[in-house]
Amino acid sequence: MNTIKISFLALTLGLMSFATISTISWKSETIDVGEIPQSKPKAITFEFKNTGKTDVIITNVQGSCGCTATDYTKTPIKAGKSGTVIATYNAANLGAFTKTVSVTTNADATPKVLTLKGVVKAVVVQG
Numbered sequence: 001m002n003t004i005k006i007s008f009l010a011l012t013l014g015l016m017s018f019a020t021i022s023t024i025s026w027k028s029e030t031i032d033v034g035e036i037p038q039s040k041p042k043a044i045t046f047e048f049k050n051t052g053k054t055d056v057i058i059t060n061v062q063g064s065c066g067c068t069a070t071d072y073t074k075t076p077i078k079a080g081k082s083g084t085v086i087a088t089y090n091a092a093n094l095g096a097f098t099k100t101v102s103v104t105t106n107a108d109a110t111p112k113v114l115t116l117k118g119v120v121k122a123v124v125v126q127g
Contacts, residue, residue: 023052023079023107026114033118036091040123041069044116046085050077052107060104060111061085067092068099068116091120 027047036042050056055076063070067090073083087101096119102111 023050023054023056024105024112025049025051026112029112030115030117033089033116035119035121036089037123038091038094038120041088041090042118043086043088046087046101046114047082048077048084049082050079050107053079055079055106056083057106058083058085058103059106060102062102062104062111063087064100064102068101070101072103085114087114087116089116089118094120094122096120 025048027049029046031044031046033042033044055078057076058072058074061070061072069088069090071086071088073085077083085101085103087099089097089099096117098115098117101114101116103114104111
């Protein structure tokens with residue numbers, strides 16, 4: 001009976017060691033930019049704060065399509081400090097859009113998915 005309890009305790013502690021507690025607090029995980037003009041790329045900045053006790057390092061940022069370029073804070077983000085992920089959407093096609101950006105860090109085992117959305121409108125030239 002004691003062997004079963006010890007085995008269960010060891011299993012529980014082992015599983016707990018794989019659990020990762022996020023140390024990133026995002027200002028917003030979804031940003032709606034509203035209407036934007038066609039043929040003018042739109043940069044959307046996602047801000048976050050390191051709420052943990054160790055440095056956060058962004059290891060990868062990937063847009064959901066070739067129409068979304070990305071940039072991000074490349075240096076380690078110290079505890080209590082902030083960083084950014086910038087998604088620049090190429091507003092070539094008219095209409096509503098919803099795109100995602102996946103952010104991989106040393107703080108979470110699973111990438112954080114950020115969403116940007118809006119509507120691309122035709123530019124009316126008056127003359």
